[in-house]
Each structure stands twice: as C-alpha cells, then as structure tokens.
Amino acid sequence: MKNLITLSLIASIGLAACGGTQQEQAPASDASMTVQQDSTATVAYTVEMVDNKKDPTCGMPVTAGISDTAHYENKVLGFCSPECKNEFTKNPKASLAAAEMK
Ligand SMILES: [Zn+2]
Numbered sequence: 001m002k003n004l005i006t007l008s009l010i011a012s013i014g015l016a017a018c019g020g021t022q023q024e025q026a027p028a029s030d031a032s033m034t035v036q037q038d039s040t041a042t043v044a045y046t047v048e049m050v051d052n053k054k055d056p057t058c059g060m061p062v063t064a065g066i067s068d069t070a071h072y073e074n075k076v077l078g079f080c081s082p083e084c085k086n087e088f089t090k091n092p093k094a095s096l097a098a099a100e101m102k
Helices: 002-042 082-090 092-099
Strands: 068-072 075-079
Touching (some): 068 082, 068 092, 075 082, 082 092
C-alpha cells in the first residue's frame, strides 16, 4: 500500500507542473505569430513609391491602389494588379504614354 500512495503523489505533482507551463507558453507564441502576419500583410506600395500617375494598361489612377510594380528605364511603375504588369511588360514602349509619368 505504501508504494501505491507514493506513486499517485508523484503523478499528481508531475501533471500539475506540466499543465502550468503549457498554459503560460501557448498564448504567447500564438500572439507573436499573429503580429508578424499582420505586419507583412499591411506592407503595400504607396503613390510616393512610383513614378506614374496611372496604370498604363487599364488607365486606373495609382491612387486607387497598387498591388505590383515594374522597373522600366530607371522609373518605377505601379500597377493595380499583376495582370496589368504582365500586359505592360509585353509592350512597354507602347503602354508608357498612358502611364502619365510624374
Ligand atoms: Zn490595372
């Protein structure tokens, strides 16, 4: 009987210690991961970063939002979407006039 009591005491102490450490660590790691994801998601191109006023492919003003950029002749061009950037790179010379460079 003595052996059984000793074993149950060790088991209950071990479980309590284990549960305590888990509760402290889990929320902390979750919070730091969420903060990192938010900071990368909010990084966006701004009008100040590009040299054109309008998306040369669709004619949309860059103030409406830039989701991709392309470098052309030492200029940075902003595009509303990667698709518009792809269209521009196919024939940049013809599209450049529509970009209305600053
Ligand atoms: Zn566009």
